[in-house]
Amino acid sequence: MAIRLWVHCNCLKHGKYKPLPKEINSFVKIEDNSCYFSYPETKPDQLPTEEIVDRYEKEWIIFQDWKNNACKHGNNFTLEEITIGQWSLNVLDYALSKLPSGYNDLQALDSFYINLNGEIYETSSDNGLFSPLECKEFISDIKGFNKKVKTSQLSMVCIEDCDNNYEFQKTIEGRLKWLAGYDKFTLKFDENGFIILRDNRDNVYEDDVIFRSKYFSQKETAEINEEGITRWKIIDIESGKEYLTDGEHLEYRNQKKAKQKWIIPDRIKVKIRKATPADFEYLTKPLEAVFSASVRSGNFVFIG
Ligand SMILES: [Zn+2]
Numbered sequence: 001m002a003i004r005l006w007v008h009c010n011c012l013k014h015g016k017y018k019p020l021p022k023e024i025n026s027f028v029k030i031e032d033n034s035c036y037f038s039y040p041e042t043k044p045d046q047l048p049t050e051e052i053v054d055r056y057e058k059e060w061i062i063f064q065d066w067k068n069n070a071c072k073h074g075n076n077f078t079l080e081e082i083t084i085g086q087w088s089l090n091v092l093d094y095a096l097s098k099l100p101s102g103y104n105d106l107q108a109l110d111s112f113y114i115n116l117n118g119e120i121y122e123t124s125s126d127n128g129l130f131s132p133l134e135c136k137e138f139i140s141d142i143k144g145f146n147k148k149v150k151t152s153q154l155s156m157v158c159i160e161d162c163d164n165n166y167e168f169q170k171t172i173e174g175r176l177k178w179l180a181g182y183d184k185f186t187l188k189f190d191e192n193g194f195i196i197l198r199d200n201r202d203n204v205y206e207d208d209v210i211f212r213s214k215y216f217s218q219k220e221t222a223e224i225n226e227e228g229i230t231r232w233k234i235i236d237i238e239s240g241k242e243y244l245t246d247g248e249h250l251e252y253r254n255q256k257k258a259k260q261k262w263i264i265p266d267r268i269k270v271k272i273r274k275a276t277p278a279d280f281e282y283l284t285k286p287l288e289a290v291f292s293a294s295v296r297s298g299n300f301v302f303i304g
Contacts, residue, residue: 003089004304005130006081007293008033011071018070024059033077033299037063080293082286092283094175095275099148130301135291142284142291146277154275157191159250161265168252168265170279173272176204185210185248193270194250196234196243211236211243214270218249237267 011017013033020028029036037060039048048056067076075081130138155173160166171177171190179187186197188204196211197204213236221244223231229247236242251264277284294301 002083002085004081004083005287005290006302006304007079007290007297008077008299008302009071009073009079010297010299011073012077016071017077018066021062021066024063024066027056027059028063035067035077079297079299080290082290084283084286088283091172091175092280094172095149095154095280096145098154098172098174099145099152129303130291130294132294132298132300135294135301138291139288139295142288145280145284149275149277149280152275155191155272156275156279157189157270157272159189159194160269160271161252161263162267162269163265166252166254168250168254172275179250180248182246182248184246187248187250189270191270191272194268196245196248211241213237213241215268217267218264219266220249 010033012030012035024037027037027039029038039052039056068074071077073079156170157173157177158167159169161168169177169179169189173191176188176190179189181187184198186199188195188197193212193214194216195204195209198208198210211234213234215237217235217237219233219235221231221233223244225231225246227246232245232247232249234243234245234249249264250268251262253262254260290301293299
């Protein structure tokens, strides 16, 4: 599950938009900085005629096209929009529970709540909205969260390409992270190392652990399994223990380099280091952007 937060611009309110196409005039209602597409009002108990229904369907498409290009912000008069995945929220929640005076409650991360700096924010209405005033508070709480992370004992577990020391996966110590799932195997990691598990299960049962290592290499072999997939050899560098996979191996794309192709690292390390505010930027930066847009425009943050 993911949640989406967005803020509308003021172009509708200030009349700074492309004129409405004539044919959709009777269906569109503009109020403040929102626009609605609906049937023209009919008498009570009177159903829209077939002709109206027909027009509605055709003109709905024209409306969509218009509102996605009607102002310089495009995208349905949206100033800022972000989508946050459940994993990101879970990691944030876990980090908060480990921080001094943290709050530990996954329930708090329902669609209509955001949990920052150890506090829970409930939206100000049932519609799922945050006011610009609340947003101002959230921004200062993000700063507080960053400060707390800096001084905390929070640790990150990272999977690193030994050739260039690039961390291509990370999780918080104590939180197992799922990397990939296949028919027969699942790849995961935590502070105890990278693991290959039999079956695709949520929990780690020691009996199901086929391979575990904190420092290993991976090599493509000449062997092909019955499904025609090239098998890979994964070797724990310290013990020399080997495991032949049915194609499973690790690869990544360097997030900092645009257009980079997939990289298959030769040697991989699982390391633990102190967490920094930068580890949570993937979440705090977009949240800050959407909250700032609300403060700037004076408009509410919508949540869906
Ligand atoms: Zn706009």
